[in-house]
Amino acid sequence: MIFGSVIYSSIYSLVAERGGRLWSFLNSGLGLLLLGFGITTIAGGLFADWVQRRTWERQIALEQARQDYEWERSMRFELLRAKLKEGQESLEEISDLINLRFFRLQRVFDALVSGNITASEKTWSEYAPTVEKWNTKLIIYQNKLERLVSRDIATQFNNYETDSPDLKEPVSLHGHFYLMHKRVRAILECMKRSGCAVTQEMREEAAKSLRQLDLATDAFVDRVSQKYLDQTFGLEQFKASANPLLPRTRDEAARR
Numbered sequence: 163m164i165f166g167s168v169i170y171s172s173i174y175s176l177v178a179e180r181g182g183r184l185w186s187f188l189n190s191g192l193g194l195l196l197l198g199f200g201i202t203t204i205a206g207g208l209f210a211d212w213v214q215r216r217t218w219e220r221q222i223a224l225e226q227a228r229q230d231y232e233w234e235r236s237m238r239f240e241l242l243r244a245k246l247k248e249g250q251e252s253l254e255e256i257s258d259l260i261n262l263r264f265f266r267l268q269r270v271f272d273a274l275v276s277g278n279i280t281a282s283e284k285t286w287s288e289y290a291p292t293v294e295k296w297n298t299k300l301i302i303y304q305n306k307l308e309r310l311v312s313r314d315i316a317t318q319f320n321n322y323e324t325d326s327p328d329l330k331e332p333v334s335l336h337g338h339f340y341l342m343h344k345r346v347r348a349i350l351e352c353m354k355r356s357g358c359a360v361t362q363e364m365r366e367e368a369a370k371s372l373r374q375l376d377l378a379t380d381a382f383v384d385r386v387s388q389k390y391l392d393q394t395f396g397l398e399q400f401k402a403s404a405n406p407l408l409p410r411t412r413d414e415a416a417r418r
Contacts, residue, residue, distance in 0.1 A: 253390055257386075259296060259299065271342075271369075274360075283354075286350060300320060318333075319334060319336060320334050329341060338374055345364070349364055349365070
């Protein structure tokens, strides 16, 4: 027991002596400098690791946002391009039917003016199928024009003014065709009936309707074409917004 107490006392004295020396060293200028350097190194490492992790997380978030934006942009571009393609095909189809109906209706009028009842009936029989197709497609084309071009253009195509039997001054394209059709048919029916004489006024009214119809068809096709051209150029601007090397305005495109 006495021997153990001596050993414990010796160890305690040694530790106390060394601990005192360590404490004295840490309280010295050099000790404080080394302690501060160690703490700073550890804290700096932890802070640098935190900053690196936050930067990495931010880069991942930015890259994900960029990919999402590019995907949405690509999808939007494809939808716009598909819409313009459908619009072009529909415009060509509508334009072809407009021209066909006008051409055949004009042939009917020319035959009527000549006074040849046989030729008039023949041209009318050729014209009639285009009227049936027109009436079948009327609402379909009107809806397509509203969806692919604008509601204003769709209204210019058909505004339901033909519901009035007393229509005299049409505004829509369908209204112009309706009035010309009505006047030409009245002349043809009169020529086929015995005792009915076609008056000069009937011919003049039909001729006036034909001129107005001619102007209306040209104006309508021009307006739709211009609207379509504007939308096409809008799609090109949409593409150019992602590529600064592409022209962004019509003036820039013209200069190139």
